[in-house]
Amino acid sequence: MESLTYLVKEPKDARLKSVMRSIICESVFDIFALFEVLHQLEVSLLNDKVNNGGSKVCLLVIDSISSLLAPIIGGKYPQGRSMMISVAVILKKLADEHNLSVLVTNHMVSAGNGAVKPALGESWKAVPHVRLMLSHECQNNICTATVLKHTLMASGRTAKFAAPS
Known part of the structure; x- marks a missing residue:
């Protein structure tokens, strides 16, 4: 209870700085870099589990998955759909094995009739x-x-x- 009292008395900007120190941000611009970051995260989580009995990581945010996957689906990569499914499998594995929440954004695009639809379409619908x-x-x-x-x-x-x- 002592630490809770301390947090309440801590100035707002100090609390914000403390929270921000616990956030790791990786800039990823293509699917291959995403695979690398996810691999590094998995290794780190496994090391934390072995050395510390668990991980302090509780949330993974990918904003936006559609900007990474859309260029390879139906484009110059014939294996684009299988790469998308590989990302989904890795994310579900990380979530399950490390008790990790995964938040992924998928932009909306025009459906052509004035309506909008998810950028990754039907293929991604079953993943989350x-x-x-x-x-x-x-x-x-x-x-x-x-x-x-x-x-x-x-x-x-x-x-x-x-x-x-």
């Missing part, structure tokens, strides 16, 4: 356990999260929230 669609109303600061797929919630449920300014 939970799929949410986030939208922002242009005229105000309100965002909507819609459940598209969830094991414990009905599809179509929505929640509105104010976007941070």
Whole structure:
């Protein structure tokens, strides 16, 4: 309880700096660099498990998976779809074996009829356990999260929230 009291009394900017020190950011510009970073993460997590009994890593964020995968799907790489599935398998393995949450963004693109669709299309749809669609109303600061797929919630449920300014 002592450490909790300390955190509450700690100045806001010191808490922010403490949190930011625990974030590792890797810039990845192609699928091959993503494979390398995921491999390095797996090695690090395995070392943490052996040496420390567990990992301090609890969240992996990939923003945006579609910018890395779209160029290889249907493009000059005939094995693009299998590379996409390989990424999915690695992410699920990391999540399962290391109790790690994985958050992946997939941009929306025009469906041609005025509607929008996920950039990675039907191929990626089955990969995540939970799929949410986030939208922002242009005229105000309100965002909507819609459940598209969830094991414990009905599809179509929505929640509105104010976007941070």
